[in-house]
Amino acid sequence: MHDFDYKHGKLHCADVSLKGIAHELGTPFYCYSLPTLKRHVRAFEDPLAGVDHQTCFAMKANSSLAILAFMAGQGLGADVVSGGELYRAIKAGIPGNKIVYSGVGKTTDEIDMAIHAGIMMFNIESEQELEVINARAGKLGKKAPISIRVNPDVDPKTHPYISTGMKNNKFGIDIEGSMAQYLRAKNMENIEIVGIDCHIGSQLTEVRPFIDAAARLKALIANLASLGVELRYLDLGGGLGITYLDEEPPNPKEYCAAIIDAVGNLGLKLIFEPGRVIVGNAGVLVTEVLYRKETAAKTFIIVDAGMNDLLRPALYGSYHDIKPLEEKNGETIKADVVGPICESSDFLAKDRDLPNLIRGDMIAVMSAGAYGFTMASNYNSRTKPPEVLVDGAEYYVLSKRQTYEDLIVAENIPETVR
Numbered sequence: 001m002h003d004f005d006y007k008h009g010k011l012h013c014a015d016v017s018l019k020g021i022a023h024e025l026g027t028p029f030y031c032y033s034l035p036t037l038k039r040h041v042r043a044f045e046d047p048l049a050g051v052d053h054q055t056c057f058a059m060k061a062n063s064s065l066a067i068l069a070f071m072a073g074q075g076l077g078a079d080v081v082s083g084g085e086l087y088r089a090i091k092a093g094i095p096g097n098k099i100v101y102s103g104v105g106k107t108t109d110e111i112d113m114a115i116h117a118g119i120m121m122f123n124i125e126s127e128q129e130l131e132v133i134n135a136r137a138g139k140l141g142k143k144a145p146i147s148i149r150v151n152p153d154v155d156p157k158t159h160p161y162i163s164t165g166m167k168n169n170k171f172g173i174d175i176e177g178s179m180a181q182y183l184r185a186k187n188m189e190n191i192e193i194v195g196i197d198c199h200i201g202s203q204l205t206e207v208r209p210f211i212d213a214a215a216r217l218k219a220l221i222a223n224l225a226s227l228g229v230e231l232r233y234l235d236l237g238g239g240l241g242i243t244y245l246d247e248e249p250p251n252p253k254e255y256c257a258a259i260i261d262a263v264g265n266l267g268l269k270l271i272f273e274p275g276r277v278i279v280g281n282a283g284v285l286v287t288e289v290l291y292r293k294e295t296a297a298k299t300f301i302i303v304d305a306g307m308n309d310l311l312r313p314a315l316y317g318s319y320h321d322i323k324p325l326e327e328k329n330g331e332t333i334k335a336d337v338v339g340p341i342c343e344s345s346d347f348l349a350k351d352r353d354l355p356n357l358i359r360g361d362m363i364a365v366m367s368a369g370a371y372g373f374t375m376a377s378n379y380n381s382r383t384k385p386p387e388v389l390v391d392g393a394e395y396y397v398l399s400k401r402q403t404y405e406d407l408i409v410a411e412n413i414p415e416t417v418r
């Protein structure tokens with residue numbers, strides 16, 4: 001469910017016409033709906049009422065400061081994977097003790113920063129990382145709270161690039177080896193074991209893999225308890241999928257109920273790290289048709305947004321629905337929607353049935369609120385688009401369009417090249 005609908009033939013976000021925003025800000029731009037975000041947070045949180053839990057929004061999906069500030073206001077924490085994300089989370093008002101830190105490549109500086117921030121826990125992804133965190137905590141005269149990210153070896157049945165919990169993935173510590181790491185951690189002077197964690201993949205459309213992973217962790221928790229390792233947190237990661245085309249993922253209520261059922265009464269606080277399910281369908285990317293090009297083989301609709309703005313189609317072959325900002329009846333065409341970037345993978349839609357789009361028309365690329373702006377780049381020296389947030393009849397600019405000056409601000413030309 002989202003708030004992007006036609007009113008009098010014009011696509012609106014809540015009560016604001018997307019075309020109106022385009023006239024004021026130009027294209028392309030990202031537009032997020034605050035009412036949708038609120039509904040999605042409630043849809044996730046309401047089924048967990050009465051369950052001891054903390055939801056830590058996976059901010060890699062959308063790390064806009066304003067959106068993080070909104071999450072903070074809703075009581076959510078953050079799942080961070082870099083010093084930059086930690087910095088943003090803190091700036092947006094997310095308390096340190098609601099932040100979990102995942103990722104296989106934490107640097108020494110990032111580890112120090114997180115220890116200073118008093119985070120809830122590091123999700124440890126390797127034996128060496130555990131040693132380094134122990135050493136850093138010792139240096140800083142603190143204890144570092146940790147959980148081990150266990151790789152439970154379950155098939156999440158999603159795109160291979162976003163599958164993370166199988167044996168051949170780089171993430172976590174295999175379930176067989178995790179016990180030994182817990183026992184090592186137990187004897188480390190500056191480590192406090194607080195939890196156990198897993199995250200098996202993203203855009204999951206079935207509940208089964210989550211349940212299988214939870215069951216494997218549950219067995220491990222029992223073994224740990226028998227060896228005197230007591231935990232406080234069970235972190236089940238994120239990964240719940242959304243509908244881009246015709247996927248039918250479990251809704252958050254079904255997902256939460258299934259997890260609560262699988263976990264049973266362990267007496268642990270449950271940690272969730274949803275990203276996409278909260279923000280994915282709360283955002284769109286609006287772009288204008290620059291040209292229509294007919295070749296012997298195909299029709300191309302060339303728009304002013306490309307893989308630099310929304311990488312998902314190029315990287316994963318992802319489907320994003322395309323809606324014209326003004327409803328068009330009558331003739332339809334089959335076409336590729338492509339961007340201006342000099343790469344053949346620069347497409348937003350392939351062989352798509354579309355309304356009869358012509359130069360000057362505008363379209364919304366739907367379901368772009370997650371992994372849209374956060375994966376945007378300056379490739380081909382294109383500036384990043386602005387992000388706006390709609391609430392009722394108002395919209396607010398969350399980030400401005402980059403300028404050409406922004407593109408070169410950090411650069412230097414040493415005399416030696418001249």
Ligand code: LLP
Nearest residue numbers: 058102199202203238239273274275276371
């Ligand atoms: N927790 C951890 C440790 C993660 O690595 C991720 C996503 C999440 C939580 C949130 O997963 P979500 O609830 O959003 O599925 N760029 C890809 C998705 C990569 C996901 C990486 N990790 C895409 O555009 O589909």
